[in-house]
Amino acid sequence: MNIGLKHIPGRIYLRYGLLMIPGTVVLVLILIVIQRWISIPSWLFWSIIGGWLAKDIIMFPYVWRAYDMNQPGISRSMIGECGIVKERLDPSGYIQIGGELWRAECLEAGLPIEIGQVVKVIKMEGLKLFVRFENSGN
Numbered sequence: 001m002n003i004g005l006k007h008i009p010g011r012i013y014l015r016y017g018l019l020m021i022p023g024t025v026v027l028v029l030i031l032i033v034i035q036r037w038i039s040i041p042s043w044l045f046w047s048i049i050g051g052w053l054a055k056d057i058i059m060f061p062y063v064w065r066a067y068d069m070n071q072p073g074i075s076r077s078m079i080g081e082c083g084i085v086k087e088r089l090d091p092s093g094y095i096q097i098g099g100e101l102w103r104a105e106c107l108e109a110g111l112p113i114e115i116g117q118v119v120k121v122i123k124m125e126g127l128k129l130f131v132r133f134e135n136s137g138n
Contacts, residue, residue, distance in 0.1 A: 008064055015067045020056045027052050078102070078121045082134055089113040095131060097121075104129040 031045055078097065083104070087093035090112035092105040106113055107122055107130050119131035 009068070012064055012067050016056075016060060016064060019067070024049070024052060024056075078124050078129055081121045083119055083121065083129075083131070085113050085115050085117045085119060088115055089119070089131070095119055095129065102129050103127065104131045106130075107132050 083095035083097035089106040095104040118134040120134040121129045123130040
């Protein structure tokens with residue numbers, strides 16, 4: 001699997017690191033509170049914290065794209081994508097794009113689009129897509 005870590009901007013490393021700090025601080029505080037009730041050996045205390053940090057480092061190659069807000073991704077640039085109607089659009093229903101179901105509304109008033117038809121995304125508001133019938137003959 002080619003992760004391509006060489007091309008990750010430094011701001012993403014910084015953003016990821018800063019967002020991991022609160023969880024690590026909470027873990028340390030919980031361990032300190034537990035230490036007051038139960039005697040935890042120092043090697044176990046530091047091993048738990050080291051394991052927590054190792055988990056964050058190991059997960060980074062798999063989740064870093066979620067921390068890159070400047071890179072347009074599939075979920076942010078659905079306009080122009082084509083999908084298949086999974087629930088009749090009259091005027092709204094569900095379409096499938098790339099294995100995901102999306103709530104969609106037909107922009108052509110009074111013209112329902114049947115299951116199995118291909119539609120094209122024209123506009124997006126939040127997680128709702130606005131679509132038109134895509135004539136596969138063109």
